[in-house]
Amino acid sequence: MSNDAKTRAHEAAAPATGSGTHGKSTINDVARLAGVSKKTVSRVINDSPLVRPDTRQKILSLMQEMGYAPDPQARGLAFRRSFLIGLVFDNPTAQYIVNLQYGALDALRDSGFELVVHPCDSKSEGYIEGIKRFAQQQKLYGVILIPRVSEDQALADALKEIGCRYVRIASVPMDEPANMVLTHDRQAGAEAANYLESLGHRRVALITGPKRYRSSIERGGGFTEALAKRGIELPPERVYEGGYTFESGVAGAEALLTRHPRPTAIFACNDEMAAGVYKAALRMGLSIPGDLSVVGYDDSPLASQLWPALTTLRLPVRDLGRQAAAMLLAENWPRAAQAQAGISVSPHLVVRDSCQPPQA
Amino acid sequence: MSNDAKTRAHEAAAPATGSGTHGKSTINDVARLAGVSKKTVSRVINDSPLVRPDTRQKILSLMQEMGYAPDPQARGLAFRRSFLIGLVFDNPTAQYIVNLQYGALDALRDSGFELVVHPCDSKSEGYIEGIKRFAQQQKLYGVILIPRVSEDQALADALKEIGCRYVRIASVPMDEPANMVLTHDRQAGAEAANYLESLGHRRVALITGPKRYRSSIERGGGFTEALAKRGIELPPERVYEGGYTFESGVAGAEALLTRHPRPTAIFACNDEMAAGVYKAALRMGLSIPGDLSVVGYDDSPLASQLWPALTTLRLPVRDLGRQAAAMLLAENWPRAAQAQAGISVSPHLVVRDSCQPPQA
DNA sequence: CTGAAAGCGCTTACAG
DNA sequence: CTGAAAGCGCTTACAG
Incomplete structure (x- = not known):
């Protein structure tokens, strides 16, 4: 790079x-x-x-x-633009935030640019105004947008309006290529489905994230789609809408595992919810992977700390951060950024110990 | 505040x-x-x-x-000082970093100051030079130092030498009060000991962090001391030096739980290691808290996600961050900062489901 | 209580 | 390829 x-x-x-x-x-x-x-x-x-x-x-x-x-301040004053990159996020997991910061800093190292963190609450009134003011007042060189704020078109429009460079990290293209880093969630969801199917699972269940997250729609959609392609149906009673939280994983698993016949595998759309599934299964006396196979998403530290270790889709978050920052610094934006946008960052399945063929 | x-x-x-x-x-x-x-x-x-x-x-x-x-840049140029606060850290957990950021940002909100993140590697040659350059080049208004870098006197000296304000977050006073936010780890370690003793435990074990962390020494020391005060001895074979990591928790528990007689309780100096203890116990067929009581430290999200939920010492990290940033901004440093330094941030025990009296 | 001058450390036109 | 002048948006002495 x-x-x-x-x-x-x-x-x-x-x-x-x-x-x-x-x-x-x-x-x-x-x-x-x-x-x-x-x-x-x-x-x-x-x-x-x-x-x-x-x-x-x-x-x-x-x-x-x-x-x-x-002196960056003197240069900034003369340039009418600072050497600061803003990192704007709503409420992802701590691990996600930190990995993204590390990645962005990898790209900024020895460049004279610094990273300024800016959490926000996308559900609060006027949060876009707040970010706009932040970008304008600091004369930010550019901004990195993390899901879920990255999915807000109004925010992107506001940034464009004030002439602030930005890169959106999201699961599907929703802007010029130069403004996007894609996470390919749909493809990863399909990988989870194919893996479970190949193990022989037919009665599988799904715990999604909130509908307002595009990632959730993509992960769940890719999973469902791939299943269908292999002739496996996913009826509504085997789908639970979680909230990307541990507790919602527990609740989802409790709901899904009391159905008859019981599903033999669950795909949770993030690791936190998968951990919730572990807790529910443990409480119900179900063994993993003996009675139930589980697949998560993220490959957070949690995944390898669960017992048995969780099979999950690894999202290379640090790479996302590095990529996003590198695009922002590209000499002749947006041309160069667009070229870089080609470098794809894709999740892939990390097989551990939480899955096996269903019991006869 | x-x-x-x-x-x-x-x-x-x-x-x-x-x-x-x-x-x-x-x-x-x-x-x-x-x-x-x-x-x-x-x-x-x-x-x-x-x-x-x-x-x-x-x-x-x-x-x-x-x-x-x-315009912050113009003001900064004239003032010969920026409106940026640096957050310098080595390698704490993601949750710790993020909570500290949130806390610091609480204090900086609407103040015109921004937070710049700066990870570093305290084991690398010349890392102090790197931080010095960062502070000098950006003309930082102040710097927040997180353990373990906060414990490095050479770093503090370097910062003082270049006239950069700083606040160190650490478990014991090792600088002027105006430069310190204390975390009182010793007292918290004692709380863990007293709690376990009060439940009736006599054969307790300890998994510490690395010796080079002052927090580890304090937590373990406070624990041992309080135990001794209540007439309970902690022989070397019931103490294991971990690395504040999940894996070291597993290894520590495996070592400690194969001793005869087996300890009835383990105090792990952070939650990650406590989670490791859970894994080891599960594998050895020991039930928590039936066969083994466990106390952690931090009250990370992990603590409430384990099953049974982990009893742990809650470190109010966000408060630490808020406090540190507020001290940096104090009008007439270091006088005002010193006054604020009085506001103590103390950990306290959060009792959940991982402890009970030892079995007869 | 208020202001005119000079300067913070750099860059953008504009000339050559 | 190189430079003298003016300016970026503020503040610090210094006068009044």
């Missing part, structure tokens, strides 16, 4: 030992010591081609030597 | 509808429309007392009306 950093100077090492004056040198100091105008130094900072190679080299090593790094 | 915001203007609402000119008004526009100099507007922005009340009021409502908010 090419690092389209705006400037090389940001990679400046610590002030060279012994350089003296408190490491607070400015562009003027560099210019004076190099015997050029500050405009020339500025050109070097901004990787302009309009500098003679030897001049550039001389200035570059001088900056290195002095431990000079341009 | 008083919000010592530097300025009122940050709370400016969205541009009043119909105000026209794209909401990009500057201090000059305000000054012109108010018929005063920009210096006077500046005084209002910065809550200077040197403005006639009616003048101030007039300017304030004008700003509100225009949807004016001062």
Whole structure:
């Protein structure tokens, strides 16, 4: 992944030992010591081609030597744009947020950009105004939108209106390619279905997330679709709408497992709900995978900590974050971003110990 | 908690509808429309007392009306200091990081300050240099240090040297009160011991975190101490040094539970390790709390999702974050911060279903 | 209580 | 390829 950093100077090492004056040198100091105008130094900072190679080299090593790094605030003021990337999210799991941050920071490392976190409540009145103000006031360079806010077209429109770059992480294309990182939830849901079918399961059940989450619709839809393609029906009484929470997983499993005949496998649309299924099964005296096979989604730390370890769909969240941030930094947005958008980030099945063929 | 915001203007609402000119008004526009100099507007922005009340009021409502908010970059450039707070952490759990962020953001809301995240690797060579550069380059207003980096005196010294405000979250005082938010781990460890003793347990075991974590030493130490005070000995063979990870909890429990006689209770120094104890017990056919009582630490979401629900010490992480950020913003640092430092954030026992008196 | 001047550290036109 | 002037939107001395 090419690092389209705006400037090389940001990679400046610590002030060279012994350089003296408190490491607070400015562009003027560099210019004076190099015997050029500050405009020339500025050109070097901004990787302009309009500098003679030897001049550039001389200035570059001088900056290195002095431990000079341009002041982001001064640059921002002149550019009318900051070097901050906003991370906007509603209420995903802690693990999701943190992994996304790590990924985004991977891409921002040594670029001179920093990551500013901005949680919000998409159900509150005027939350879009809040984000707009955040973007405008800080003159954000760009914004990364995480589900569920990424799915809000009104938010995207607001951002576009004020001219703020953004990238939406979502399960289906709902914007220009340059503004999207896709998570392919439908395909992953199908993988879960195919896996269970291949083990021999015919009476399977589904615990979805809330309908207002596009991911939930895609995961559940892909699952149902793939099942149908293999000739397996999923009647409404074997589908439970959960809330992506542990408790809803418990409730869903309790509802589904009291049906007769009992399903032999459950696909929960996230790991938290799958953990809820474990609890319900344990309480009902059902063994996993003996009496019940379970598949989750996310591959959160939880998945490997459950016993038996949970078979689940791994969502490479850190990669999503890295990808989104890299697209935002792309030199010639949106052209370059679009090219990068081709790099796909897909979930895949991680087989552990929570599934086996159904008992005869 | 008083919000010592530097300025009122940050709370400016969205541009009043119909105000026209794209909401990009500057201090000059305000000054012109108010018929005063920009210096006077500046005084209002910065809550200077040197403005006639009616003048101030007039300017304030004008700003509100225009949807004016001062540009943080321009202010920062003039102030030689940004309005950014850095959150520096090594590798705590995702839940800890996120809760701390939420807490810090609670305190920063409507203050004009933003939160910049900065993970690091305290085991890597020159990591302190990296943080120093981050603080210096961004001219951070202040930094919040989370364990384990908060325990590194060299880091604190480096920050002090460059004149960067910081607050350390840690289990014991190791700096000026104005620089500390205490988590009182020792006292909480004692609470765990007293609780188990009161239930009648005499053969108890302990799974600590890594020795290099001060929290681990305090939690374990408080536990051991309180036990001793009540006449219960904790021999070395009933103490296992874990790594604050799930896997180490499994390993620890496996080691401790094969001793004869078997301990009737285990205190794990965090919930992840407690979850590991659950797994080991389940595999060994031991029931919780029938055969074994378990106490964790953190009250992470995990705690209530385990079955039976885990009795644990609740660490109010969000409060820690709020407290730390509020101290950083205190008007007259370090005096005011010190006053706030009095507000204590203490863990307390949350009793759920994982403990009972030992079987006869 | 109020203001005119100079400056924070950079960049954008505009010339050459 | 290089530079002198003006400006980004604020604040700090310094006067009054």
